[in-house]
Amino acid sequence: MKRVESLWVPDSLNKVWMITFEMRGIASSGGLGSAVYYLSTGLTKRGMSVTVIMPSHGRHLDGAYRSRLKLRELPLSTSGKRRGVDNQVYPYRLGFERGELDGVEVVLVKGLDEPTGRVMDSWGVYDWAMEKSALLTRGVEALVGTLTLDGVPSLIHAHDWHSVLPGVKAKLALEERRVVVPLVYTVHLLNRVGAPWHYASSDWTGLEDCSHYIWMVSKHVLRKPSEIWDLSEGRIEKFGVYEADLVTSVSKNYLVSEVIPYVGGMAENKSCVIYNGTDWDLGQVLELAKRVTGSEDRKEVRRKLLASLNTMRLVPENYNVGNMLWNHRKSLGIRDDWTYEPLGDGQLILFTGRLVYQKGVDVLVRSFRGVVDREPETRLLMLGIPTDDYALLQDLIDRVSEVRDNVRIIASSSMDPNMYKLLHYSASVMAMPSRWEPFGIGAIEAMSVGTPVVASATGGLSEIVEDLRYSQEGTGFLVEPGNIDSLRSSLLDSVILSKASEGRGGVEGTSFRAVPETWAKARENAVRRVDRMFRWSSVAQQALECYGKALLMAKYRASAYM
């Protein structure tokens, strides 16, 4: 820390606080947990000390977690009373557990009495999300209170809306003590959550309504949190963007087309992009392929995997989804023991993801029918995570029944990870027809094992996939979101090219000028592109660059007080 007049400002970046609801290895329900985990461990590898602060989600009550994370209770607790809009008093008591996960320090905030524990220690990550967020803020306040100058983090990084108020509280509590620490806020996915000011105020979550400097387009201006809250129309994410020194998101496109229009243009000149990454490795998958199928040849691996669907027993986790599939099992190729009828040899289009409208699965099955009309030997495997969009599922069932011998839907998230990777490896092409997509981790996973991707030109996908038609470095095709015809045409091109690369036909039927080597080149390009841009090591590097920018913004903020 460096003293500048009456203020303390970090002089270098060596200690980061990550505030989050998810962390892989502790509690995770989606991509956020992986992103936080890999970013934290990546930074640790670069010599930084990282502390992840999150609600306990009850994990400290489980012996397995306790020993794995080496949890021990911190000699610290905090309690207080909150006043509700009903003018009743609601007491809380929080405690802390400290542990370690792969070199990253972890602090879990837990409840010390029943009403607090019921919220903080509930197993579901997003149960009581608003309340968890409010209580986490109180916990962070207590943690800041214990800090000595040596222990002050050089940067606070808040992930998604649940961490906005804890992050802002940490920033403000330090600023009250005249320590200026940069706050970085990452939008992984906009949730558009809002609440009245009472929720954030000192009555409930604990933000003191004191004037402080925030960045407004071109200069820092003095504002109270309540004013900013109203300016944000009570929308927590927008509030977070005003308060943060730097806003990041998972792709440029998502930032520009979704985040900034939602939060306002003032975020534009204090924004930055930190991609997600993957640890999938082609070398490992090749070994795996050899071990499991005895061959590295994609054609061979594919043939064997498609023929072995009758040994994969995968039951949907969602009862209703299972019930609907079961009722139509005859027309979907599902066998009575929840294994699947084998698919014949042919080119394979792979889909992975939740079975929701956003993922464009309805568009996919319709386009696929057009592909089958031209290339009858094409197969589609949908590794779907079941959701409660039953109308969409019924539509999928109806459409899939029309091409029963070409499609299998496996609606389960408990597939063996090795098999999951092998299917990616063996696929001719991966389809990601999302209507919108902040990042699109599925695309980089496929590309990391050399599978080209046909993706919607939206969000992160348009930065991950390079279109073969316009680039020497092409890794697949980009299509118009929601456009059945455009997806059909690109899938068909992919199938023809993949077939040609395996010596099973020419490239005459493609909609653009291609050569038989195009697909092999696309596969190489895909692997190379992931290695260059979407490895956690390079992601940590991107984060460091953003952090540098945040530190600069925080220094400007400090200078506003002078």
Place this chain on the structure above:
Amino acid sequence: MTDRVLVGFEVHQPFRVRRNAFWSPRFRGSPLEKYFDEGKNREVFERVRRKCYIPATNVILDEIEAGEDEGREVKFFFSVSGTLLDQAEMWGRDFLELLQLLSSTGKVEFLAQTYYHSVTSLWEDRTEWREQVQMHRETVKSLLGQEPTTFENTELLTTPVTVEEAERMGFSGYVLEGKESLLKGRSPNFVYRRKGGEISLLPRNYVLSDDVAFRFSNRSWDQYPLTANKYASWIRSSPGQLVTLFVDYETFGEHHWAETGIMDFLRWLPRELDRAGVKMVLPREVVHSPYYELEVEGISSWADIRKDHTSWLGNVMQWAYDEAVRRAEMPSRELKGEFLRAWRYFSTSDNYYYLFTESGGPGEVHSYFSAYDSPLDAFLNEFYAVNSFLHEELKALGVENEPFFFYKDGKRFSVAWNEREFREVLKRDPSLKDHEKFMEEWLK
């Protein structure tokens, strides 16, 4: 939420039968002069041209250009009838040139329809209908430089046969009314594929279309005033794949006068759609993306509340007029030239529409569009005109015998007046061959 919209206009003017064809008949001149009211037709065309066609098209051209400058796609589709193109060629070449300009932007698609905007698709014998569609297709190609790939039948009249025939004629898209009984409860906001066929069906969202066409200037409407911004948000929040809007072009400046703000609405709509995240597209860009299959059953059209054929063929006056028109078909074909053209003008749907008698909402719409004081008045003059025309033709052909009525499946198919016509009808449909045995007796 939909992120695509098709916005289209029907552009049509009929050749009206003379208002006093019966009360002060004419016996000299060509059939066109004797039975059709050139003065009135020209007057209406010129008024609409001044109030709607020129200003509205200029707005659209401006906005297409503004869109190009700002990186937005501003796209519209038009269905322009052949009779309107005829009138524009005679009385308003500047409008024709504007249409050609629209075509050259590449942002406007012209649909095919029946050249004479006729109800011939409802006839058992569809030879004439097919010819009119073909004529229109060729006219659009030669005048506007586009080969239409999407079809819109007169007033969106649709039966299983018209859809099937359109597919056979090589169209890949077909605009029809998003009538509930046709969609069987499904949303009009999708591209459908004809069950058992390939042609894509684009159902018109009539609720949203009518908001502009009928309700725009209605002050007692609870949504008055309708702004482009509000309307764009309605389109955006409609569930489905895309919204198809299709209204009379005369909505802009004629049905709703410019003073109501309709031109500004048209001007701002593309911007507001863009702001709401809705992309303007053309039928030819979406017809290859069918979402569901649809079995077309029954008769549908965009007219009135019943949305079927009864606005044109629903009462005895209309049936009688239609019968007279059909009796004149074969003689007109034989005589060709002005006779054939005049006869085809008689087949225009508007001349049938004036004979609609129901009162209430639809009745009011009809009387607004009518060139006559009442349906009865219309019938008297039109029926007299078409019959005089027929008799003139029969005289010219020297026919003195009774007509021969062809029947197919219990329905009247065609009418022949002499042997040549008889054989012509037989050529059209080989299944009528068994009628041949009656010919000799008929001509005895």
